[in-house]
Amino acid sequence: MLDDRKAAILSAVVQEYIATAQPVGSTHVAHAPGVGVSSATVRNEMAVLEQEGFLAQPHTSAGRVPTDKGYRFFVDHLGRPGQADALTTRQVGEFFQAAHGRLEEMLHHTSDLLTQLTRNAAVVVGPKVAEVPIRSAQIVRLSSTAATVVFVFANGSVDNEVIEIADDVSDASLAAATVHLSTHLGDRVLGSASVPDTGDHATDDLCRLALDVMVGHGTDEEPAYVGGVSTMAEAFDAVEVVRQVLHTLEQQFVVVSLVRDIVDRGMSVAIGVEHGVEPLSACSVVVAPVVVDGEHVGSVGVLGPTRMNYPQALATVDIVSDQLGRRLGDG
Amino acid sequence: MLDDRKAAILSAVVQEYIATAQPVGSTHVAHAPGVGVSSATVRNEMAVLEQEGFLAQPHTSAGRVPTDKGYRFFVDHLGRPGQADALTTRQVGEFFQAAHGRLEEMLHHTSDLLTQLTRNAAVVVGPKVAEVPIRSAQIVRLSSTAATVVFVFANGSVDNEVIEIADDVSDASLAAATVHLSTHLGDRVLGSASVPDTGDHATDDLCRLALDVMVGHGTDEEPAYVGGVSTMAEAFDAVEVVRQVLHTLEQQFVVVSLVRDIVDRGMSVAIGVEHGVEPLSACSVVVAPVVVDGEHVGSVGVLGPTRMNYPQALATVDIVSDQLGRRLGDG
DNA sequence: CGTTAGCACTCGGTAGGATCGACTGCCAAG
DNA sequence: CTTGGCAGTCGATCCTACCGAGTGCTAACG
Incomplete structure (x- = not known):
């Protein structure tokens, strides 16, 4: 799609811009390692890159800034996957x-760790409780x-919900319902949870109410x-x-569905408008699924300005998701 | 401390500044209701108020801005306690x-409600679990x-903690410990929780571990x-x-101890440096305790710039804490 | 023919200067 | 004691000039 020299120039622009947040000019690029041509040639190439939509000029006499498309090419072809550096690896391990x-x-705490490592906002999404086997139920x-x-x-998380009960429900009924639920729900998941009738009216009512409220509340x-x-x-x-x-980050469900959507689409980076959340169009998101025994149990991600350090973010998110998966695996 | 006219002038300055965020000049104050004197007189009075530390001038030829001390006098003597307006009352009720x-x-959700009503950050602190009677314990x-x-x-909240157990602990021991804990902890609080030995080593170990981990984790x-x-x-x-x-607001424990400190000192408003958290010295905090059956079970608060609408914040925080207390009371 | 040096040009950012206007403080008259 | 009047202060705004980073274009060069 781009010849080597254009790619090298684009790469230099992206990296310089990420580092300085200033539009970068042809001279800087010409001096960058890997670009062995004069600034004039760079200018010509940059004009082409701009026409093709990889770069943009804030105004006529300024340097170039990468567009979303430019970042996209960079992360797809230039930002080498890369290992996290030693310090990061050590910190994550510890x-x-x-x-x-x-x-x-x-x-x-994992989200705090990611924030600290990448100096960006971090998102950690845990498993849907509806998909985790139940170990115990109690009223x-x-x-x-x-x-x-x-x-x-089964993963050690606990969920609870308050229910209203009739005045005349006896402790015995509660105990019976607890036993009944625990017996029949063991190792099932909420999504497919149901229990047979016992014949006792009060107990059955309680069981149904308990299940309904948990499913209704926690399913999604x-x-x-x-x-x-x-x-x-x-x-x-x-x-x-x-x-x-x-404001957008305060709305938890927006963030969750944002991350989920990106992961579901099999992407690891969503740049600017790619993720489709309009108020965050100046942001990019780097995500990685957390996998335990082949099951996708959550996601971790980093959210920052489109001008973010993608290679570092990718490497960090990868190592964190990997280690988090291992940690959850042997819990 | 201040004669009526000075108080009226201070009040006018505070209200105008809260409304406009601009330094307010003598002419505006002279036209304010309750101040029946000319701008020249106002100027003289404002000069005195400045000398006494109630007002400040950003620069020589600007209007006056209230100091923390000015706000303090305002909330103590001028911002009449006031009822929340009808709309707020209705919204809170609903x-x-x-x-x-x-x-x-x-x-x-209560914190979201407060944010929406006051257009400021809101803090809601729940009860220390260590002080709420235990209803049930389970391993x-x-x-x-x-x-x-x-x-x-007893208030419906649930806390849990993961423990490591030896390989050879039997389900029976777990069940025994569960029963033992539940029997002896009912209606006790974590702070004073302890259970007698059963004589069975495995069970006692489990009980001790469970108590330790909950106390160690949840106490404060x-x-x-x-x-x-x-x-x-x-x-x-x-x-x-x-x-x-x-950044400060992200550190939960700072916010909690900030609110707790203010409530403990019996204050309802902390202005600027009064609360002693240096990075928040440009902020004021308005708090109210949440009381259920005479017990202080939590706090609600609003946090905003020192230039905030104190009467409204006070009224809102009051009504919300009151209603929250009632709501928790009949839970 | 691609590359490069040179050059004219553009345009945002900064600095200096004038002006404006919202203030104040002070003073003298009411 | 209050007030109208007035001189003075100083930030904000606007203008202008200017600088410099950076561009596009062109002509020379290997």
Whole structure:
């Protein structure tokens, strides 16, 4: 698609722009390693690259800036997949070595880790509870008219929901329902969960209510942890853009579906408008699935301005998702 | 401390500045209702107010801006406590009417509500789990070497922690420990939790481990929900301030201890440096405790620039904390 | 024929200067 | 004590000149 020299020039522009955030001129590019021609030649080539949509000029007498298409070519053909550097590898290793405790906490801390490593916002999406085998179900009375339903899942996560119960429901019924649910749900998943009738009216009602409320509540929700949003404040100089981005990142479901969508499309990088979330069109997203035993149980991602360090982000996201998968695997 | 006229002038300056974010001049103040004197007189008075530290001048030929001390006097003596307006009252009422489900979710949504009503960041701090009576304890096996400990508390919240167990721990031991814990912990609180030995080594070990891990993890943590951070992007024009504020708000424990500290000191408003968190010295915090049956079970708060609408924030925070308390009371 | 040096040109960014206007402080009169 | 009047201050705005980074074009060069 692009000859070697154009590719080298594009690469130089992208890297320089990522480093400085300033439009880059022909002279800089000419001096870049791998480009052994004069600035005049570079200018000619850059004019072509601009016509073909890889570069843009903020204004007539400024240097060139990569377009989304330019970044796309860069990540597809130029940013060599690359290993994370030694320091990153070590930090990630140490992190997961020390990681312990609840799933939610670990995912939360993972997003902090990614933020720290990439200096960008980070997203970690956990497994849908609806797809994880149930290990235990329990109904606990809170008051005469309220109880809480607690499900424990095989990955150690716990979900609960409060239900209202009739005044005359006895403790015995609650206990019976707990036993009944636990017996029949073991190792099933919420999505396909159902229990046979016992014949006892009160118990059956409780079981149905408990299941309904858990399914209704948890079916399509995936826990998401977004960290490092404060880095966005510096990423853009337009206040309005910052506000929009922050506002969007506050809406958890938007972020989740954004990440899910990219992963589902088999992509690992979505640049600018590619991800289709309009308020984030100045942002790129780098994601990687978290895989345990061949199962896709979550995703990790980095979100930053389109002018972000793609090779580093890719390498970091890869190593983190890999190690997170291993860690979850031997939980 | 201040005669009526000075107070009226200060009040006018504060209100005008809150509304416009511009330094306010003597002419504006002279025209304000309640100030029946000429601009010249106002100037004289403002000079005094400045000397006494209630007002400041950004530069010689600009209008006056309230200082932290000025805001303090305003909230203490001028911003009449005030009822929330009808719309707010209605919205809050409807919100808690419709609110249901898990405590965590309700608190989260409450912070969104506060953000929407006050157009500022909002903080909701839930009860320390260590202080809520335990309703149930359960140990559930996850794998041959891992289990999760689940505690259900009287307010419907659930906390869990993953523990490692020896390879040879039997299901029977887990069940025994579960029963033992539940029997002895019912209606106790984590802070004072302990269970007698059973004599069975494996069971006792499990019980001790489960208690330790829950106490060690949950003792001093209070769940906090921070919403509306994107509003901070517009509150300040200095990018650096925005970044600092956002960064600070991302550190949950800072926010929690900030709110807790203010509530503990019996204050409802902390202005600028009063709260002692340096990176937030451009911010004020308005808080109210959430009380259920005379017990302080949490706090709600609003965080914004010192130039915020204190009367509205106070009224809103009050009504929300009140209604939240009621809602939790009849849960 | 591709490459390169040279050159005229463009245009954003910065600096200096004038002007404007929203203030203030002060003073003298009411 | 209050107030109208007035001189003075100083940021904000606008203009202009200018600089310089960077471009496109052209003509020479290997």
